[in-house]
Amino acid sequence: MLLTIEEVITMGKEKFITVMLLLTALIGTGGRPLLAEAGPKQTLWVFNPSGESESAPGIFVDDLIKNVMISQHLPGPTLAGQFPHQRLEIIEAEKPFEAVNELFYKRGWTDGLPIIPPTLERVNEMLRGTDRFPTELVGVIEPMKGKATVEKIAINAVMAGARPEYLAVIITAVEAIADPDFDLYGVQTTDESVTPLLIINGPVAKDLNINYGFGALGPGWQSQPNATIGRAIRLVINNIGGAWPGTISLSGIGQPGKYTLCLAENEGANPWKPLHVELGYDRESSTVTALRAESVYNVFGEDLAELVSVMGSLGSRMSASRGGGCVGVLLGPYTAKALAEKGWTKDDVKRYLWEQGRIPISEWKTQSLIGKTIPEWAKQYAEKGSIPVVAKPDDIVLFVAGSGLPIPQHVYFPTWVQNIGPGKVTKEVKIPANWKKILGKDKE
Amino acid sequence: MIDAKPFFSDSKSSATGAGVPDLQIIALSVAATDGLPKADLEQVAKESVKEIIDALTKAVPTVTAPQAPSQPKRAEVLSYAGKDYAEAIANMEKFFLTNRWGDGLPIIPPTEEAVEEMLKGTDLPRDHVVGIIDPRKGIGTVEKIAINAVMAGARPAYMPVIITAVQAMTDPAFDLYGVQCTGGLTAPLLILSGPIIKDLDVNFTYSTAGPGWRANSTIGRAIRLILINLGQAWPGINDMKDVGNPAKVGILIGENEVQTPSGWPTLREQEGFPKSASTVSVYASLSYRQIGCIYGDPLDYIAGNMKTALNSQADQWGEEVVVVFSPTNAEIVAKNGYTPDKIRQVLFEKGRVTRKYFGPRPLGTVAIAHAIPKWIDDLPDDGLVPTVPKVEDIKVFVAGGRGPGCGFFIDRWGFGQSHFLTKEIKLPPNWNDLLKNLQGWETPVEVK
Numbered sequence: 001m002l003l004t005i006e007e008v009i010t011m012g013k014e015k016f017i018t019v020m021l022l023l024t025a026l027i028g029t030g031g032r033p034l035l036a037e038a039g040p041k042q043t044l045w046v047f048n049p050s051g052e053s054e055s056a057p058g059i060f061v062d063d064l065i066k067n068v069m070i071s072q073h074l075p076g077p078t079l080a081g082q083f084p085h086q087r088l089e090i091i092e093a094e095k096p097f098e099a100v101n102e103l104f105y106k107r108g109w110t111d112g113l114p115i116i117p118p119t120l121e122r123v124n125e126m127l128r129g130t131d132r133f134p135t136e137l138v139g140v141i142e143p144m145k146g147k148a149t150v151e152k153i154a155i156n157a158v159m160a161g162a163r164p165e166y167l168a169v170i171i172t173a174v175e176a177i178a179d180p181d182f183d184l185y186g187v188q189t190t191d192e193s194v195t196p197l198l199i200i201n202g203p204v205a206k207d208l209n210i211n212y213g214f215g216a217l218g219p220g221w222q223s224q225p226n227a228t229i230g231r232a233i234r235l236v237i238n239n240i241g242g243a244w245p246g247t248i249s250l251s252g253i254g255q256p257g258k259y260t261l262c263l264a265e266n267e268g269a270n271p272w273k274p275l276h277v278e279l280g281y282d283r284e285s286s287t288v289t290a291l292r293a294e295s296v297y298n299v300f301g302e303d304l305a306e307l308v309s310v311m312g313s314l315g316s317r318m319s320a321s322r323g324g325g326c327v328g329v330l331l332g333p334y335t336a337k338a339l340a341e342k343g344w345t346k347d348d349v350k351r352y353l354w355e356q357g358r359i360p361i362s363e364w365k366t367q368s369l370i371g372k373t374i375p376e377w378a379k380q381y382a383e384k385g386s387i388p389v390v391a392k393p394d395d396i397v398l399f400v401a402g403s404g405l406p407i408p409q410h411v412y413f414p415t416w417v418q419n420i421g422p423g424k425v426t427k428e429v430k431i432p433a434n435w436k437k438i439l440g441k442d443k444e
Numbered sequence: 445m446i447d448a449k450p451f452f453s454d455s456k457s458s459a460t461g462a463g464v465p466d467l468q469i470i471a472l473s474v475a476a477t478d479g480l481p482k483a484d485l486e487q488v489a490k491e492s493v494k495e496i497i498d499a500l501t502k503a504v505p506t507v508t509a510p511q512a513p514s515q516p517k518r519a520e521v522l523s524y525a526g527k528d529y530a531e532a533i534a535n536m537e538k539f540f541l542t543n544r545w546g547d548g549l550p551i552i553p554p555t556e557e558a559v560e561e562m563l564k565g566t567d568l569p570r571d572h573v574v575g576i577i578d579p580r581k582g583i584g585t586v587e588k589i590a591i592n593a594v595m596a597g598a599r600p601a602y603m604p605v606i607i608t609a610v611q612a613m614t615d616p617a618f619d620l621y622g623v624q625c626t627g628g629l630t631a632p633l634l635i636l637s638g639p640i641i642k643d644l645d646v647n648f649t650y651s652t653a654g655p656g657w658r659a660n661s662t663i664g665r666a667i668r669l670i671l672i673n674l675g676q677a678w679p680g681i682n683d684m685k686d687v688g689n690p691a692k693v694g695i696l697i698g699e700n701e702v703q704t705p706s707g708w709p710t711l712r713e714q715e716g717f718p719k720s721a722s723t724v725s726v727y728a729s730l731s732y733r734q735i736g737c738i739y740g741d742p743l744d745y746i747a748g749n750m751k752t753a754l755n756s757q758a759d760q761w762g763e764e765v766v767v768v769f770s771p772t773n774a775e776i777v778a779k780n781g782y783t784p785d786k787i788r789q790v791l792f793e794k795g796r797v798t799r800k801y802f803g804p805r806p807l808g809t810v811a812i813a814h815a816i817p818k819w820i821d822d823l824p825d826d827g828l829v830p831t832v833p834k835v836e837d838i839k840v841f842v843a844g845g846r847g848p849g850c851g852f853f854i855d856r857w858g859f860g861q862s863h864f865l866t867k868e869i870k871l872p873p874n875w876n877d878l879l880k881n882l883q884g885w886e887t888p889v890e891v892k
Binding site: 087 | 523
């Protein structure tokens with residue numbers, strides 16, 4: 001309908017916007033009325049990323065979650081559980097990419113950001129990144145116990161935007177978080193905001209250009225592997241583990257690390273042994289280490305004073321209260337080098353952090369819930385006026401990452417604990433037999 | 445419930461299907477406990493004992509499985525495109541098989557038109573539920589059966605046979621659940637008897653248990669597709685037959701009434717139906733053992749087979765066995781005065797095994813599971829155990845072509861309690877029209 005400018009101006013704001021667009025469109029088309037043209041429908045065959053429940057094939061974790069939503073009047077995605085309960089579905093739409101995004105979002109299968117539709121072609125392409133059978137069960141993902149098969153992992157990896165050569169690492173990361181020692185159940189159902197931190201060691205980091213330097217924990221052109229590998233795990237956790245926020249995962253505020261939190265160690269800049277060698281693996285092996293990371297504290301400092309101060313604060317209260325779990329310390333290359341030159345070993349650094357990075361009792365007592373009692377395990381230390389953050393120095397997972405700039409930036413990752421498992425799990429990456437071929441395919 | 449590792453997901457599936465989704469299932473770390481040395485068994489037990497105690501003593505979070513639909517849903521219509529019809533069909537097949545809706549062979553597209561045509565083969569309404577298909581309790585409406593029949597390549601005139609076969613298999617006495625999910629290598633066998641054989645051009649002579657005739661092959665295959673698509677039993681997931689069985693492709697044997705010796709009742713009459721009726725029998729078969737005997741007494745051969753068939757032992761006792769006489773064998777024994785009843789009697793007497801061979805002493809839980817009467821358990825080591833519970837459990841009929849005299853002794857699944865069942869086929873009022881439509885599809889059989 002054509003309107004005069006006067007009519008347009010006198011309309012309400014909402015209508016104005018709608019009408020304005022229409023007017024612009026009319027002008028653009030030379031005054032021809034804008035018909036709703038039905039463009040040709042395109043078809044996409046899309047795989048189902050959702051986890052089949054361990055209870056039975058045919059029942060998906062979505063069905064179990066939907067039951068919880070209904071019985072406990074909890075919020076959830078509008079199309080929860082409404083999808084063909086089969087391996088593959090047909091999406092017919094003028095704009096199938098957008099249609100899949102819309103549909104998957106409403107079913108609760110995304111993290112809110114756009115996903116790559118896991119089409120038959122893309123998933124088959126992704127599966128070329130592994131020599132394992134698609135039906136192989138890699139792990140059962142808590143809390144809804146969905147089955148993470150190689151295929152389901154590949155589907156979620158496609159959605160995350162990962163490349164086929166990342167699949168071996170992604171599968172290894174799933175093995176790590178599915179290990180009971182990680183306590184994924186606790187991580188996903190607690191009201192605290194904790195997420196897996198993935199640290200990658202060994203030749204695979206170089207093969208895949210996983211960022212260990214500038215911006216390794218942030219976005220950017222150098223961080224595509226970091227972003228997509230980390231995101232693939234999160235989609236696996238959401239779609240196969242079924243920890244839907246607000247329904248199953250009651251983590252109060254969440255945290256940015258729940259989009260992705262993944263990097264490689266800067267082994268070249270590590271004056272001591274790289275993390276995986278320290279943990280007993282061959283230098284030439286590649287590993288994924290998963291930690292339960294509660295926060296990502298940016299710490300500055302040429303020496304360890306700031307780190308000690310940040311560690312020895314109520315930010316570390318979870319592990320301090322239980323005497324279990326492992327915290328993460330990312331040491332900048334500049335500081336690592338300086339310490340090594342002064343003759344410090346990695347063990348010296350860890351011991352120092354453990355002895356000095358303690359929560360003063362006075363600060364401990366200011367806690368609302370548990371400040372009144374000194375934890376049993378820490379009583380022996382409390383007599384000296386402070387509580388260690390973890391039970392022993394080796395529960396501090398120390399690794400080196402960051403750029404070569406002479407600016408001492410570190411990160412402290414406190415942890416979340418309920419004394420099930422140490423929360424530090426390392427798994428070796430099983431490199432596929434045709435690795436060179438897999439890598440060669442995507443060389444620019 | 446304690447189960448072996450490879451069967452864990454199968455057990456979970458069964459528990460849910462049976463309505464007890466929160467049944468605690470412990471998966472032992474081994475695939476089977478039979479034959480393991482004591483030390484190994486102890487190790488396995490040690491690994492599981494804490495889990496078992498927890499399962500028995502700790503509170504279990506309830507799992508609410510989603511409710512099964514109470515009304516059968518009308519079938520959805522899906523579309524596939526391609527640059528030509530062949531490509532569109534290829535796309536359909538790719539999609540179907542990726543979703544596990546097929547048996548691996550090419551399928552006829554179940555288009556709306558094809559399904560409408562197939563539905564003319566019955567006067568039952570399309571929403572009528574013929575049976576609930578185990579193990580996942582798919583609702584077997586006439587419409588769904590028709591869709592699978594189209595996919596198999598069946599003709600509308602075959603629908604009455606297919607529907608009756610589904611009725612027979614969903615009879616509790618057939619134990620379809622067990623047949624579908626067992627680790628034993630069984631395949632459902634169909635046997636036709638009656639005038640319908642001639643009507644539908646079913647092969648009852650040379651190679652009746654093999655390929656070549658659309659009726660035999662596609663009726664058998666329709667049943668296989670129904671078991672896969674409606675029963676939703678898929679190999680490795682909940683269909684746990686280790687190696688499988690070639691007969692799972694779907695075998696239909698037609699009775700050779702034309703060359704049955706005079707005086708011998710047909711199979712349907714033996715099963716209690718009038719000669720004018722047509723029947724389909726379903727049987728959880730295992731192996732097809734050739735009775736090849738040009739020189740000698742066929743009955744001795746068969747009795748020998750009954751003795752040595754592995755399932756003449758206690759843990760596979762209790763079901764029927766099927767003896768298919770070739771016309772030649774039938775002629776020989778008939779000349780010596782035998783009829784099916786007499787044959788049964790002889791085989792029942794001769795086809796026995798020693799108590800020692802039959803099983804351990806005492807039989808223990810096996811006796812309960814297979815309803816083995818105490819007098820058998822109590823026999824002395826050299827006492828003779830009949831390999832079937834009663835003489836009527838030996839089924840006898842004639843099929844195949846006249847040749848060197850090779851029939852089949854078909855033995856039974858044995859692990860469960862599935863029985864040989866026969867049902868009468870009800871013909872729709874438009875039967876003659878359906879048969880007219882079948883013209884041109886027949887290939888004459890070679891009766892020599």
